[in-house]
Amino acid sequence: MTASATHRAIDAVFRIESAKLIAGLARIVRDVGLAEELAQDALVTALERWPESGIPDNPGAWLMATAKHRAIDHARRSKRIERKHEEIGHAIEAEQQHAAPDLEAAIDEDVGDDLLRLVFTACHPVLSTEARVALTLRLLGGLTTEEIARAFLVPEPTVAQRIVRAKRTLAEAKVPFEVPRGEELAARLSSVLQVIYLIFNEGYSATAGDDWMRPALCEDALRLGRILAELLPKEPEIHGLVALMEIQASRARARVGPSGEPILLLDQNRARWDHLLIRRGLTALARAEALGGAVGPYALQAAIAACHARARTAEETDWKRIAALYTALVEVTASPVVELNRAVAFSMAFGPAAGLLLVDALVSEPSLASYHLLPSVRGDLLVKLGRDAEARVEFERAASLTKNTRERAFLLERAAACARASARTD
Amino acid sequence: MKFMILVKATQDSEAGTLPSEELLTAMMKYNEELVKAGVMLAGEGLHPSSKGARVRFSGPNRTVLDGPFAETKELVSGFWIWQVRSKEEAIEWVKRMPNPMYTDSEVEIRQVFSPEDFAPIDPTGEMRAKEERLRAESEERLAGKK
Structure with a gap:
């Protein structure tokens, strides 16, 4: 060698x-x-x-x-x-x-508990989210500071500083090296899951031409999720998160076009989905549901992703089930963005008028005031209802809100198409 | 990155000799470790080649050959699919595997292609675009037949 x-x-x-x-x-x-x-x-x-x-x-x-x-x-x-x-x-x-002769065995048995303690310490609430992410990748993912910096597109000294400060904070706060118990466990676990999902999404948002370190974050997050699922096998939301990540990762190949443009879920070539990951995702979801965790926020999102994964063609998608799952998800997350997604699902299941009714209820929602997808979705539904003049205004508004140039061009093109259509009908 | 780990056959595995309970237990423990480390995506053992077949391609011709096949050391008796960060990590995991055979044998490590692997020889994405077009065309043809 x-x-x-x-x-x-x-x-x-x-x-x-x-x-x-x-x-x-x-x-x-x-x-x-x-x-x-x-x-x-x-x-x-x-x-x-x-x-x-x-x-x-x-x-x-x-x-x-x-x-x-x-x-x-x-x-x-x-x-x-x-x-x-x-x-x-x-x-x-x-x-x-x-433990002289049994040292190996003793270490083996304890190692799971020690790893869990490490997970909960790295994701401790005294740390900022950024620090939790960096520390988790460093201590549990085995990534070097340089690798983390490359993956997150920040200078290496920034990450090094972040990790040094995080360790100091843990020492100063005298954070005990232990697994939280009882009621505390649920809250702390959700912080751990959030960190893992954040890492996954950072990798998932990587675009063509990015350092390969970025998409590799998806694999790191999946691996952390799978490890955690074995450490705490009875916690349904971990399996829910793993299911969600496996199914999302299964589409990685299909969601980007040859020149780097994003391909929407319904337009993706399903033959390019990774069916091994889909199968793993469905198995993890079944585990979450068997543990009584069907209504956890991650399990619900995984169940929605699973509806798409199970449909052999976009037309076969079970939109009624997706609409029902979104209704349940709205209840547990109370997020206006989720409500907007629910509106889209309703329009697919019950027609554009049903969707528009839900979207209109969100128009006055302050947290969505500058969210470009709200007017974009509303415009889309108005087009389907033949209300082109109103749709045009929505697309123009959406175009003025998005920061993505490719998306802006696409939205302005839709607005122009609406203008042409309404000129014809006038 | 993903790797396929190929356990090569031996005379024993080709004869259908089942592994001892001791080996089975050791393998089970090893598999558990792989799962706990988040490495294992899939893994299966294969029947001897006497239960398999080959299809030989030559231009437009296809000839079916029934097993068993002679070149034992080139045959595969089982496989895993792993997700690891490097070939070195895959090698390290393989070294920790209990010896799967009673006689000398080999385990082969092969990287699974991912879309990024095509990037260096296809910098503009032209080849991939062509492939997409071909695929779309064949799908249209299929759809037309329906």
């Missing part, structure tokens, strides 16, 4: 092991920031030694043992934290004593 090949192999090992390593260390040192530094130190040692000695048979255990030695060294060096030193020393000794 060449030196660079060995380096790449070590990177791969570290990517597989780092989350477990950091999680295990954080349980011992009770400080996520310190745990991450110790894990990094172990990686540096591996990079020094493995090119000569070869990669050990059990690289995870090697890294853990090395990091634990570092933990002891570190504690000895910093006399200021004498008590912590003792605690760490005792914890390590205790572990080594009680």
